[in-house]
Amino acid sequence: MSTTDTSALPDYAPVPRSALGPALNEQGYYVSRVERNLYWITDGTYQSAFLTTSDGVVLLDAPPTIGHNIQRAVDEIASANGVSNKVTHLIYSHHHADHAGASSLFDKNVTRIGHEETRRLLLRDDDPARPPNEETFQDHRTLEIGGERIDLAWHGANHSPDNIIIHLPDHNTLMLIDIVNPGWAPVYVSNLTEDIPGYIEAPANALAYSWKHFIGGHLGRLGTRDDVTLHQQYMADISESSRKAIDTVDPTRYFVKYGENMWAAVKGYLDEVTAVAAAPVIEKYTGVLAAADVFTESTTFWVMESIRLDLGYGSQVHP
Numbered sequence: 001m002s003t004t005d006t007s008a009l010p011d012y013a014p015v016p017r018s019a020l021g022p023a024l025n026e027q028g029y030y031v032s033r034v035e036r037n038l039y040w041i042t043d044g045t046y047q048s049a050f051l052t053t054s055d056g057v058v059l060l061d062a063p064p065t066i067g068h069n070i071q072r073a074v075d076e077i078a079s080a081n082g083v084s085n086k087v088t089h090l091i092y093s094h095h096h097a098d099h100a101g102a103s104s105l106f107d108k109n110v111t112r113i114g115h116e117e118t119r120r121l122l123l124r125d126d127d128p129a130r131p132p133n134e135e136t137f138q139d140h141r142t143l144e145i146g147g148e149r150i151d152l153a154w155h156g157a158n159h160s161p162d163n164i165i166i167h168l169p170d171h172n173t174l175m176l177i178d179i180v181n182p183g184w185a186p187v188y189v190s191n192l193t194e195d196i197p198g199y200i201e202a203p204a205n206a207l208a209y210s211w212k213h214f215i216g217g218h219l220g221r222l223g224t225r226d227d228v229t230l231h232q233q234y235m236a237d238i239s240e241s242s243r244k245a246i247d248t249v250d251p252t253r254y255f256v257k258y259g260e261n262m263w264a265a266v267k268g269y270l271d272e273v274t275a276v277a278a279a280p281v282i283e284k285y286t287g288v289l290a291a292a293d294v295f296t297e298s299t300t301f302w303v304m305e306s307i308r309l310d311l312g313y314g315s316q317v318h319p
């Protein structure tokens, strides 16, 4: 098979138009106003945002895929509005390289702000692309930069141990990365989540704030409260279907077939639980959330394992 032969690759359901965002420019980015002096940037896969203030620009995340286009987008907006294009502050949503890996492009004088766990993890990871944030907080911190208010809050581990909510109450906006991908299903294992109970709870924490615009960090468009509610329902459906599958799938034949190869039996059984749990969810959300048919099984596997391991569901003590 040649490297350009696609005939053996699987087909998937079409992406609903509602999942897609605006077209990118020649340099491969799109920048636009969210509200007032808050702007967002996308390269179609990743998102970042920035506030132009009288004290300089406050950048919210620096994904490496957007990279040098971050400063180009800032320059474009700053020159159109006659304001400073100097990035003076960078807020980290969490420590992951795919959202922070362009941090070192910004000047050594930039003030980096994030959760104390973000600093600890960045010191551990020791990646020159992601200088650790000098400024930290534990649960809540309100920033006033150039007269603009930014509320930072940590509600516990979810996608990562250090993932925070960035609320801009005067811009009707909430930024929460790697939880809800507006219009799309989560990618592998619930958006590569470390703490599933925290991940499932996160949309309710977000919805408890007052906001209209949602910055989720991924894909090509902003989100709404309805996007967050739809994602919440999708995850609830996966949880409910997983419990049913745990209750109904019988593992006996896998242990009969594989004998002393315990891991082969476990794999056969848990793969069947996952497939049985995912099937009705894939059917319900195909055409509603893009790539529901691509990643729902992977997400369901991880949710089902959390139901077994975190919640103890279906677990029995030997008599």
Ligand SMILES: [Zn+2]
Pocket (backbone or CB within 6 Å): 094, 096, 099, 159, 160, 178
């Ligand atoms: Zn992440």
